[in-house]
Amino acid sequence: MALLTFGETPVAIAPGENVLSALLAAGIDAPHSCRAGFCQTCLHRAVEGEIPAAAQQGLTDAQKAQGYFMACVCVPENPLKIVRVSDAPAETGVVVQAIDRLSPTVVRLRLEPNVSFSYRPGQFLALKAPDGFARNYSIASHPEEQSFLELHIRLLSNGRMSELISERLSPGDRLDISGPFGTCFYDDSDRDRPLVLVGAGTGLAPLWGVLRDALRRGHNGPIRLYHGALDRWGLYLVDELRALTEEHAHFSYIPCVRGEIGPAGGDLEAAVIEGERQPDLSSFFLCGGDGLVGRVKRGLFLKGAKLQRIRADIFLPAP
Numbered sequence: 676m677a678l679l680t681f682g683e684t685p686v687a688i689a690p691g692e693n694v695l696s697a698l699l700a701a702g703i704d705a706p707h708s709c710r711a712g713f714c715q716t717c718l719h720r721a722v723e724g725e726i727p728a729a730a731q732q733g734l735t736d737a738q739k740a741q742g743y744f745m746a747c748v749c750v751p752e753n754p755l756k757i758v759r760v761s762d763a764p765a766e767t768g769v770v771v772q773a774i775d776r777l778s779p780t781v782v783r784l785r786l787e788p789n790v791s792f793s794y795r796p797g798q799f800l801a802l803k804a805p806d807g808f809a810r811n812y813s814i815a816s817h818p819e820e821q822s823f824l825e826l827h828i829r830l831l832s833n834g835r836m837s838e839l840i841s842e843r844l845s846p847g848d849r850l851d852i853s854g855p856f857g858t859c860f861y862d863d864s865d866r867d868r869p870l871v872l873v874g875a876g877t878g879l880a881p882l883w884g885v886l887r888d889a890l891r892r893g894h895n896g897p898i899r900l901y902h903g904a905l906d907r908w909g910l911y912l913v914d915e916l917r918a919l920t921e922e923h924a925h926f927s928y929i930p931c932v933r934g935e936i937g938p939a940g941g942d943l944e945a946a947v948i949e950g951e952r953q954p955d956l957s958s959f960f961l962c963g964g965d966g967l968v969g970r971v972k973r974g975l976f977l978k979g980a981k982l983q984r985i986r987a988d989i990f991l992p993a994p
């Protein structure tokens with residue numbers, strides 16, 4: 676076996692070179708950002724071989740167990756076979772059950788799988804359009820509460836999947852999905868810690884699943900959910916989240932609308948960094964665009980948060 680194999684393709688890698696640089700030099704489109712083992716944008720998964728410990732530093736135990744590693748700080752010494760995190764093993768057929776607006780720019784898509792589809796709330800799936808392209812979406816439903824899969828999709832004016840969903844898709848249509856992927860799900864070992872959920876825009880989708888999972892599993896520590904939006908119409912599920920604060924005294928909901936003053940006013944990043952007084956004791960989920968997630972993660976780390984207790988789902992655009 677070659678020192679580095681991507682899928683079934685051997686990739687040339689020089690002694691001392693990291694996997695990310697070898698993939699890019701081979702013309703493979705590998706997502707990346709910091710190139711320093713910090714942002715986890717370059718996560719890949721090893722399916723064979725030994726992963727150097729430095730390439731998994733800061734990952735959760737669940738990520739490590741599944742073979743995830745950061746390509747930018749992975750210098751293999753022994754043969755390593757890797758795949759993209761989102762490489763799909765199999766497809767499942769789904770029927771569109773409902774398409775509703777959660778806000779002027781966010782659609783809720785409910786899909787009924789043809790066969791059983793196991794997942795943990797907060798993981799993501801790849802949704803495939805009839806003409807073949809696919810996009811990743813976080814799963815907001817809970818398998819013990821709903822038989823359908825629920826996605827929250829922000830409509831982009833020039834987006835291909837956005838256009839399909841807003842203009843052409845109807846209840847009863849058939850699509851394919853693959854997955855589930857990712858490790859953005861509640862871990863019982865967090866039960867007694869403060870749990871801090873931070874989402875920007877449709878970054879609320881995985882958190883809506885994670886939150887209900889944590890409550891169902893009897894999370895003991897305080898739970899704080901920060902939801903950031905560019906304007907007040909960007910906040911959604913407000914009534915449902917407020918209702919949960921009434922039912923669960925240890926749950927707080929902190930909406931943040933940029934530029935507004937008042938109970939729901941304020942910048943998400945500042946609210947989290949200033950509001951979290953003891954980040955070294957807490958477990959975090961950060962979901963949304965890469966700029967915000969990267970900045971919040973860095974700010975929390977500088978305040979003492981443990982990297983292995985920060986799970987992040989970055990909504991990177993498709994390559």
Ligand SMILES: Cc1cc2nc3c(=O)[nH]c(=O)nc-3n(C[C@H](O)[C@H](O)[C@H](O)COP(=O)(O)OP(=O)(O)OC[C@H]3O[C@@H](n4cnc5c(N)ncnc54)[C@H](O)[C@@H]3O)c2cc1C
Pocket residue numbers: 799810811812813814826827828829830831833834835836837838877878880881964988989990991992993
């Ligand atoms: C792990 C993961 C989970 C995700 N979960 C969700 C989710 O739950 N809900 C959700 O709405 N999206 C989510 N996304 C983003 C989603 O996969 C698509 O990128 C997004 O829906 C745009 O697809 P599109 O086909 O409409 O636009 P495209 O045709 O792919 O893009 C149109 C234009 O918009 C730009 N663009 C694409 N995405 C973004 C973005 N996020 N911010 C700014 N510009 C962008 C593109 O560069 C391009 O110029 C997730 C992404 C990842 C990687």
Ligand code: FES
Pocket residue numbers: 706707708709710711712713714715716717718745746747748
């Ligand atoms: S690009 Fe590898 S961790 Fe940021």
